Amino acid sequence: MLIIDCPYCGPRPELEFAHGGQAHVVRPADPAAASDDDWLQYLYLRDNTRGVFAERWRHARGCGRFFNALRDTTTDQFLATYRAGEQPPAVPRDRP
Amino acid sequence: MSRFRTTRGGRIDRSRPVRFRFDGRDYEGFAGDTLAAALLASGVHLLGRSFKYHRPRGILAAGAEEPNALVTVVRDAARRTPNLRATQIEVYEGLVAESQNRWPSLALDVGAVNGLFAAFLPAGFYNKTFMWPRSAWHALYEPRIRAAAGLGVAPGLPDPDRYAQRYAHCDVLVVGAGPAGLAAAAGAASAGARVILCDEQHEFGGSLLAERGATIDAMAAADWIVAQHAALASNPRVTLLPRTTAFGYFPHNNVGLCERITDHLARPPAALPRERLWQVRAREVIFATGAIERPLVFPGNDRPGVMLASAARSYLNRYGVQVGSRAVVLAGSDAAYAAALDLAAGGVAIALIADVREPGRAQGPAATAARDAGLAVETSMTALGTSGRRRVSGVHLGRVGNDGSIRPAASLRCDVLLMSGGYTPSVHLHSQSRGKLEFDAAFGAFVPGTAAERTRCAGGVRATHTLGAALEDGAAAGVAAALAATGHAAAAHRYAARLPEARLEGTPGALPQPAGAVPPAKAFVDFQNDVTTRDLALARREGFESIEHIKRYTTTGMATDQGKTSGLNALGFVAAESERRIPEVGLTTYRMPYTPVTFGSFAGVARGELFDPLRKTPSHDWVVAQGGVFEDVGQWKRTRYFPLGGESLRAAVDRECLAVRQHVGMFDASTLGKIEVVGRDAATFLNRLYVNNWSTLAPGRARYGILLRDDGFVYDDGVVARLAEDRFHVTTTTGGAARVFGMMEDYIQTEWTDLSVWITSTTEQWAVIALQGPRARDVLAGLVSGVDLSPAALPHMAVAHGRICGVPMMLFRVSFSGELGFEINVPADYGAETWAAIHAAGQAHRITPYGTEAMHVLRAEKGYIIVGQDTDGTMTPDDAGVAWAIGKAKSDFVGKRGLARAALRRPDRKQLVGLATVDPGVVLEEGAQVVATPGQAVPLQMIGHVTSSYHSPVLGRSIALAAIVGGRARTGQTLYVPMPGADIPVQVTPPVFYDRDGARLNA
Secondary structure, three states, X not given: OOEEEEOOOEEEEHHHOEEEEEOOOOXXXXXXXXXXXXXXXXXXXXXXXXXXXXXXXXXXXXOOOEEEEEEEOOOOEEEEEEEOOOOXXXXXXXXX | OOXXXXXXXXXXXXXXXXXXXXXXXXXXXXXXXXHHHHHHHOOOOOOEEOOOOOOEEOOOOOOOOOOOOEEEEEOOOOOEEEEEEOOOOEOOOOEEEEEOOOOEOOOOEHHHHHHHOHHXXXXXXXXXXXXXXXXXXXXXXXXXHHHHOOOOOOOOOOOOOOEEEEEEEEEEEEEOOOHHHHHHHHHHHHOOOOEEEEOOOOOOOHHHHHOOOOEEOOEEHHHHHHHHHHHHHOOOOEEEEOOEEEEEEEOOOEEEXXXXXXXXXXXXOOOOOOEEEEEEEEEEEEEOOOEEEOOOEOEOOOOOOEEEHHHHHHHHHHHOEOOOOEEEEEEOOOHHHHHHHHHHHOOOEEEEEEEOOOHHHOOOHHHHHHHHOOOOEEOOEEEEEEEOOOOOOEEEEEEEOOOOOEEEEEEEEOOEEEEEOOEEEOOHHHHHOOOOEEEEOOOOEEEEOOOOOOEEEOHHHHOOOOHHHHHHHHHHHHHHHHHHHHOOOOOOOOOOEEOOOOOOOOOOOEOOOOOOOOOOOOEEEEOOOOEEHHHHHHHHHOOOOOHHHHHHHHOOOOOOOOOOOOHHHHHHHHHHHOOOOHHHHOOOOOOOOOOOOOHHHHHOOOOHHHOOOOEEOOOHHHHHHHOOEEEEEOOEEEEEEOOOOOOOHHHHHHHHHHHHHHOEEEEEOOOOEEEEEEOOOHHHHHHHHEOOOOOOOOOOEEEEEEEEOOOOOEEEEEEEEEEEOOEEEEEEOOOOHHHHHHHHHHHHHHHOOOOOOEEEEOOOOEEEEEEEOOOXXXXXXXXXXXOOOOOXXXXXXXXXXXXXXXXXXXXXXXXXXXXOEEEEEEEHHHHHHHHHHHHHHHHHHOEEEOOHHHHHHHHHHOOOOOOOXXXXXXXXXXXXXXXXXXXXXXXXXXXXXXXXXXXXXXXXXXXXXXXXXXXXXXXXXXXXEEEOOOOOOXXXXXXXXXXXXXXXXXXXXXXXXXXXXXXXXXXXXXXXXXXXXXXEEEEEEOOOOOOOOOOOOOO
16 A cells, blocks of 8 residues: 655555646636547646656545656656645756 | 373473263373374374265374364354364363264264265266256255265354454564574574564474483573573564464565364453454565375275374374374385384384385484384385274285386284375475476475565475484575565574484375285375375376366365375376376465465454445434335445335335425435536546536536546436536445546546646535425424525526535535435535434424335336436446437547447447336336337247336336337337247336426426
């Protein structure tokens, strides 16, 4: 079970959290103006990154807050967690 | 009886004899014995029959790696634990154990004919033979194979024992309490770290428990263990867990431990759980898991009496048991010499030490000591076969010439054949943690490489050769782990250890056999799954090169022992056959559990009623008293129907439905999801989220709301009431409450952070009693105060506050039945008494409680959809016939852009319509497919499916809702529902079957 560092509560076990998919997927500001391709991209197409991946988590059985995390999908190590709306922090490329 | 018991020595308590029973015979052992030790003391070697060939099998090992001696321990009919290793079962007074996989008896096993037909049971036999006909697999092959080739039998009764679970945190978890583990725990504790030390055995000491003559810090090893244990036990920051197996490593230093609490007790106290599952979260983990001796692979190496040299040594030194009278020792590593020396000193005749290595490699200090002690040693030997039936009686040796040729050398009589093929480090947990493994060619095994998590290995698992090295390694790991975990440094204790060095390296694989000759017997690589060198060779001939494929094809390493004794020999054999190096062949994945774990300890208290949280509505106890029938809806218990006087489901539902249509019914709707949306921007928020226009909804009024996902498909629905300008009461489906709440939070927190709005789940705060029927107002009138119930003051879809029976009430004029209806919301704690009061007051009006079944019929008669039943995640509001709810003037809402996609606007989408069977007595099957023409050949051209179907008592006929391609345009057409035997003709109708103009609703 992973330990996830909630930016609001601190490190907690994975079972308190719900995974929320890829982070930084922006809903078009004016959906009516979005092309079918743009909307398709927003609705369905997600990255499947091998390596550092920005993803959403919700501390569903804790504070209830959504936040973002950088997780290395090859090692399951969390490199950083940060609040929703913030840009991902820089992390060293060669971090284990 | 115990004629193989020595007169003194060992760690058993000779003052405490214990009697036990094995396969119906009584035996005696001592406290401190394992079942294997006590049986060996009585000369019993035959303990089981093998998995596939039913060959007689004995005890190979002395610990967790035992592949053969699996037994069932029986306490009573419900307490039968199969597949326990006799080498780990502590004997207690009255212990009853049974051998497995034999019939009618262990000595005479009918299934052993499998052995005679062994030539027909090669690798992949099951895959090849039982493929056809497919239908025979479940009926014929599988049951027979399971009966013939199997392990123990699971008990047929529920497990009556209790199992505890706990979480624990520590700075340093040390797995294994051998010399390295004890030194590591002491080192970490000396730095002030919080330490947990666990070991699978009942006493700490690991390999030291089987040593004679070792000293540490000028103390005998046994005394050192006592001192070390006492020091750790007196440290309040150290938790000691004997009888505790670390069975699995999970990410981020989460280690699963299974503590056996009562299995060793003759009379387990009722207050104690049988086992305790620990989920330890450690800052640092030290694997001091030691190493396991490997068997040698040669024809006939599975006979009872053929055992690991280290096991024979352990039985003698630890348990005071001679494993036989006359031993031949096959030495593939120096460890065999240490065993031969000890056994010779312990009164066992050593016929010969046959070293399978060439003279140059058989020169270690142990070999020298054996020669000095006068033991006969031959080098360059190999074993060609064994004799004996239920016990080994002799071994046929060969000599390997300089040119590699093999000639028969001698046939020696013996009643025990000891072997040592070298040691395999127990890297299981390290590997489970995704730590790298490196092949140590000199040692002949994989050793831990780089760690992937905050773990380190110490001692034998790192192939240390001497006791001093193991202690030093452990102490260093302990202080390093403590420093990493706590920042506190300590100096590693320098141990002064004395123990004759026994080099543990060996060469995995099979012993050489004469070229071209057909071996006289099978050479077993995997004892538990009966995998031989022939099977591995066959797999290679059939084209399997990857060890992962060979493993699955031959099942080597796939038994409950996880290939502890077989894995590396299989690799060595395949490598030699394919002229590759072992690391080139690869390595199979180590998986948890290290040794089997009971289901009970995983389940813990989560059984029966506690398996899943149970949610009860306020009327629950009342319904129980009335004999109502419940159904599970998610975690909720909802009343399905109220049978009166032995009524059938159909009769009860008909009666309940008619009561609502003619008089009045009451229904517990408390499970509805309820979310209060509050704030300056509450209306804006709901406008963006739901399809409806909430700006035009006045306080005190309610509206049917539809929630889509951004793809345009219906996600949830429910009545939304505006309680005030800035306050909405949103209801959701019973099953959708949590996910709708989560979706709202998601948009509030991450998408529309500009809005000032808060949401609160109030599902459990309100009891909701639905009162439906023409006389609903009459029932209410006598109970409520502060509310004008007249149609003018409280029309359909209005909300008012008042009191009912003096209790604060929020009253909704809503209907899910099509009748005049109210939903009475009271604080949940008043729900039960309000329910009872309404029922009592309603007697004068023939009030009838009804359940979900009637509720479904009533709503279907009105064509009201149930999201998730009539919709399936691919239906738009238009498909479901509720597009009228969409606020047309809104520039955006969740799903609006999705609905604009071309595919969602096609006219041939499935639309919800009504179906009326031509024969009114036929009730369609929900889920049944619909076709346009009868008598079609397969494959049928399906144009839709039935989503809801009931008998409607008020209409006196069946009704159904269905999703049909272009359905609304088909109104009036006859379609067909193909069922076994006949195509049922149905007519397409509008989805509303009853009171189409809504006169009753607005009464």
